[in-house]
Amino acid sequence: MLIRRFLLGAMFAALIAPAATAQEMPVYFEADGAALAGYDPVSYFKGDAPVQGQPKYAVVWKGAEWHFASAENQEAFERDPRAFAPQFGGYCAYAMAKGILVSTDPLAWQVVDGRLYLTHSPEIEQMWREATAEYIRMAEAHWPVVLYEQ
Template sequence: MLTRRFLLGAMAAVLIAPAATAQEVPVYYEADGAALAGYDPVSYFRSDAPVLGLPEYAVVWKGAEWHFASDENREAFERDPRAFAPQFGGYCAYAMANGTLVGTDPMAWQVVDGRLYLTHSPEIEEMWREATAEYIRMAEAHWPVVLYEQ
């Protein structure tokens, strides 16, 4: 059941979204260089919904520009960026479970066990939530392979 549903969902993700092109660094970002489309990564953990960051509170990490809503959030990120950065470089966690790099919607997200996971769209996020633990396991197995194939 999981395999059939997963394959159908993964095919839908690939069909409805252009594949993200691999960049020189393992972080998905917009054409302007902003990770998370400018949303504050710390806000995913400290608010009910992500908050747009401001360029004046930006830092560059892993080749992407990360924006923050406050100096306090920027400092928290600078102390431990891996605690706040999305898993799989911000690529769609659901697609990564199938070994594919697909861009994400910063409003389609979930924090699981203190880690931020993004998906391509709210529709993909719904499928992701049906078997999150299994998808995480599959994505973690694919991530190093996909990352180093690029």
Template structure:
């Protein structure tokens, strides 16, 4: 019986490895000390162009720092962060469809059905816009599993 318990324990430990590892992985891509390089995620929904946030209107959510242009935007975000945060942790949506993590440029963005998507470069943005629905579907299959790949 001790061997059987050992084997079952080893199997359980291996099954839990991704969960333990997930604690150390950055779920949100941060550049320049904040998600979206400090741009206010709420501004993508309320303004015609993204607005840079300020550190004095920041909040920590999901272990990442988020900046906002105003206290009002910060409060809106805090009331429903999932509604305003970028999809796929702010990593490039097109790259996520390919199963890889890639940085993003906060000025290269797209809104699809009320959700915010960021891309890496103007060239990638053009590819992304070619078949957004398919890339979103593919990226959803890869997210968040891609965080745990070596």
């Protein structure tokens, strides 16, 4: 188990997201500009799994394009985007707890106290879930300082 964690940690460190300034990239998004790889941010709060959004229901917010599965979800996001957007700009919450920026897998997630947290992978998500409250506290202490240091 210790060796597995070491190897995951080493892999994780190698996957640090490209450097960015807060002005350039306050939200993590894919090369095509889609936040959450096109998944509907509102859907994370409505069911057991996120739903892929459609480009016809899209909003540009914080430099990224957010896709929605329906006009209803798009309207909900437009009314209050911070209620649905992932914490830490959509960067990996576990990595933010360690003070680094790392990409995320939109299928490795958790909603805690009405907030969406993403992690880099299902394996990292498992480690995140072992001490979620502590990792949230640590990540909040690093955010947005880590973003500005890039």
